[in-house]
Amino acid sequence: MLSAPLSPQPVSGLLYLHGFNSGYGSPKAALMRGACAAISLPCETPQLPHRPAAALRSAEALLSELGPHPLLVGSSMGGFFVTCLAERHELPAVLVNPAVRPARLVAEWVGEAFFNEHTGERFMVEPAHREELVELTPQRVTPERYLLLLGTADETLDPADAFALYRGARTLLHPGGDHVFGMLESYLPAVLAYGGHRLLPGSLDTIAAD
Secondary structure, three states: OOOOOOOOOOOOOEEEEOOOOOOOOOHHHHHHHHHHHHOOOOEEOOOOOOOHHHHHHHHHOOHHHHOOOOEEEEEOHHHHHHHHHHHHHOOOEEEEOOOOOHHHHHHOOOOOEEEOOOOOOEEEOOHHHHHHHHHHOOOOOOHHHEEEEEEOOOOOOOHHHHHHHOOOOEEEEEOOOOOOOOOHHHHHHHHHHHOOOOOOOOHHHHHHHO
């Protein structure tokens, strides 16, 4: 099965990392918290700094709070950070429309100002953002660690790039899915099954009602 766990040992927690200029309050982060609450699985969905090196450090610091064998989940730029952590710590990971060449992507934004609606912070992308991403990029990836969720109509990132970099990884393609991947809720059972846990149908409805 595509959603089969990397190992028979259920994960001890879940760390979700959001995309560039997103945050703790994003819909995907809320879905992850809700799904984990439904099965009493420890979960962290931190608000990451906009500077890449600081973002990775803050995320890595949370791993010890999630037990010996956490599952990593990341969307877009968060997918890149998750890849860094998965390779560094040999952990299973789920990537949602991950950024494959983030240094190249950010290079196009140098000098551009951004506003983060989750934090109220205003910042400008600097050459240091790109330089840090170059430095952080893993020399190689281990496809067997990953489950990919890719939208075939991603308007921001070419899904073919992710498919090529992680070739051999378990992959779920959503026809017509965009970069936001708004259909993530329907894939949460597969995400948690990859971590060795079962999310029962209707569990999120129960959490929302509470």
